[in-house]
Amino acid sequence: MKSIQLKTAVFLLTVLFSTCALAQESEDVKAAAKADKTGTNPINFQNELRIYNEYLWLNTDGDGNQNMTTLEFRTPFLDAKWQWRVRVRYNAITADINDDGNDEIDASGFGDMDMRFLTVPYMNIEKKMAFATGLELFLDTASEDALGSGAWSLGPQVFFVKFLSRGLFAPGLQWKVSVDEDSGRAPVNQILIDLNYLFMAKDKLSWFFTDPQIVLDGENDTEYAIVDLEFGAMLSKWTHKLPGQSIYLRPSFGVGNDRPTDYSVEVGYKFVW
Secondary structure (H helix, E strand, O other): OHHHHHHHHHHHHHHHHHHHHHHHHHHHHHHHHHHOOOOOOOOOOOOEEEEEEEEEEEOOOOOEEEEEEEEEEEEEEOOOOEEEEEEEEEEEEEEOOOOOOOOOEEEEEEOOEEEEEEEEEEEEOOOOEEEEEEEEEEEOOOOOHHHOOOEEEEEEEEEEEEEEOOEEEEEEEEEEEEEEEOOOOOOOEEEEEEEEEEEEOOOOOEEEEEEEEEEEEOOOOEEEEEEEEEEEEEHHHOOOOOOOEEEEEEEEEEEOOOOOEEEEEEEEEEEEO
């Protein structure tokens, strides 16, 4: 009987200490997430303000370019179990599509807005992995036809996050489909596959991020990829007077004959609090 009691006591103590260890690890993870102000973890829900400008060289028979400035805001809600993100864009596009010396497209103004609701239904701290799911809404708000899709679309998405010793790997899948289109505009039906990979420096103040995105367009029967390469750093790397603020440079290039852009370069600023 004493042997059974001793084994039972050892078992209960083991469970207790294991629970305490997991609780401590959970608290450590939460503390680390709160201290992380890089804005590189997609499921670390904090208040974020971003502004970035992207210049794109379009894949057309003639010359074509686009300049897009985006203001983005993210905030957690419902006890930080959900995140809301909204993006507003200002576009300027010029394109000689037929290579005849004339600009068939020459427009500037506000582009389409979008917003997303994201949550993390599953997280395993011990295995350092999580699943996130969300719904993105694409709004037909462009001031001119050339600056937007001309459609109201929904984009349900899911992605897996695996935390690594010096970063993370987060492949994702999204289906973007229109629910209403302007007269004469084509419906939207795309599958987007993202292969996000983040590598952090030892000091956690700078990083390299890449996102090869594969686009399968069922409506236009096209497929291509856009590969982003981001180099970012916290401003506190040079001065401690600007906590939570960072800058980055993100060049990209298109792959495939159907690619809409040949190259692009983006510069951005983030403030996380």
